[in-house]
Amino acid sequence: MTDILRIANCSGFYGDRLSAAREMVEGGPIDVLTGDYLAELTLMILLKDKMKDPARGYARTFLRQLEEVAATCKERGIKIVVNAGGLNPAGCAAAARALYEKLGVDAVVAHLEGDDILPQLDALQARGEKLLHLDRGRPLAELRTPVLSANAYLGGFGIAAALERGADLVICPRVTDAALVVGPAAWKFGWKRDAWDELAAAVVAGHIIECGTQATGGNYAFFKEVPDLSHPGFPIVEMRADGSFVVTKHPGTGGLVSVGTVTAQLLYEIAGPLYANPDASARFDTIRVEQEGPDRVLVHGIKGEPPPPTTKVCINYFGGYKNSMTFVLTGLDIEEKAKLAEDTLWKLLGGREQFAETFSTLRRGDRPDPGCNEEAFAQLTISVKDPDPSKVGRAFSGKAVEMALASYPGFFMTSPPSDGSQIGVYWPTLVPSAAVEQRLVIGGKSTRIPHVDPPATFAKPLAPALTLPPAPGGPTRVVTLGTICGARSGDKGGNGNVGVWVRTPAAYRWLAEYLTVDRLRELISEARTLAVDRFELPNLLALNFVLHGLLGDGVAASLRSDPQAKSLGEYLRAKLVPIPIALLD
Secondary structure (H helix, E strand, O other): OHHHOOEEEOOOOOOOOHHHHHHHHHHHOOEEEEEEOOOOHHHEEEHHHHHHHOOOOOOOHHHHHHHHHHHHHHHHEEEEEOOOOOOOOHHHHHHHHHHHHHHOOOOOEEEEEEEHHHHHHHHHHHOOOOOOOOOOOOOHHHOOEEEEEEEEEEOOHHHHHHOOOOOOOEEEEOOOOHHHHHHHHHHHHHHOOOHHHHHHHHHHHHHHHOOOOHHHHOOOOHHHHHHHOOOEEEOOEEEEOOEEEEEEEEOOOOOOHHHHHHHHEEEHOOOOOEEEOOEEEEEEHHHEEEEEOEEEEEOOOOOOEEOOOOEEEEEEEEEEEEEEEEEEEEEEOOOHHHHHHHHHHHHHHOOOOHHHEEEEEEOOOOOOOOOHHHHHHHEEEEEEEEOOOHOOHHHHHHHHHHHOOOOOOOEEEEEOOOOEEEEEEEEEEEEEHHOOOEEEEEEEEEEEEEOOOOOOOOOOOOOOOOOOOOOOOOOEEEEEEEHHHEEEEEEEEOEEEEEEOOOOOHHHHHHHHOOOOOHHHHHOOHHOOOOOEEEHHHHHHHEEEEEOOOOOOHHHOOOOOOOOOOHHHHHHHOHHHHHHHHOOO
């Protein structure tokens, strides 16, 4: 073991590049190969998979990746840690053992359990735990639909224990994304359970690489700066015993590792400066990011706090059915055509009130004096949601198609009539950490992994004092916000977040003064009726906004055209604003 632990990522989601595991193992030296396959939406996908076949419920594509690297990883001593176990970690581990046996590779496979607290929900409520929805404050007892799954977010010390006991592969269920890095780092460096700064640093490292190539130029606001974005390399963190680390990638691979790409990922799907995890809470207002060399970014100075006394839980249930139909509107009188189509459809259906929820959006892509047919198009999408599948199925979509010869000129639609799709709804909540019993299963034995109780008193670390220049004054020029600002956005249940950053202290001072909550509501019309939180991260030259309720009941249940808020940041960057000429020059 050396003084550096090289932890590589080969998956940012279920469906990511299949060749990434082989690329990371063969592309250069690494010590640990990790893969993140889970999200709230993925758990719903795996739940439906398991309901069809109880032997499933895990990320089956991982086994295809494992087959390509199993022998090489064993030969080189590369440990593999993934959350591909999903809702069936034991089944995934059994399938992995069978694969190793087929390949003739002698490997120790471990898996973690304890995240599934569905059997405990009644007992928890009976003893007074209300299991309040984190965004809406409703107790779970008010839910009139059966809960189908309830998975707590486990920490990294079960992974550390597995590696300590000689595991070559650790299959995890719903651990936190960061746990895939926390566990190997704690094992390697022997960090104690109260090493808050070091553990928090591993949380930050795990957050940076959890989404794969989003740390190496993928989905980056200034994408024109990124070489070979058609095939960017996946990220690696070189972790050190003091908690500092370098983010990098294999030499000769596409993409870019820069202060900007790392900052963008740090802002992805966060809220305030305190980023809680079961092992430690990381203070994002203490992170320092510096370019150390080409495709090498040093991250250091991270301070940590104890974890909260509660653990987050992802509850899923089926919340009815939804369907959408899109009308294409062409040429002249777009708004009048849209009104005619919408009024006619609701009349045919007996009114909007026939459905539990409706949502209409008119997207204007039409141009004056169009150069081709498509440049004259706008699209009206009408979406409906209801507990009754018959209402949102052909009874809805068929009526839209019936209008084809009796409505606005140029009528056509983007799809034929279709049945509705079942909606999975995400209910985020908290339970006492003591109610979650993480267990390590290795060599046929099950071992309990204790949780961490935060100390009664703790001296909170201070954010570093920063000296920033005054905001520049003088004349301004109206340009797009994205001229000087990067952004990255995403979803957290029913909320959307958008992080905005700049490259210089002077630009940050201007941004912090200009982009208030009220200004954001002016720029993003969808936010005008929403509660919006703003958080300042001057150490990253960044602001983060959380738009509460933007996505309704969350990704799978949202009727928005972008249910994961992936485009929210670029939407904001496209807005015209007055920026001081001093910053533009």
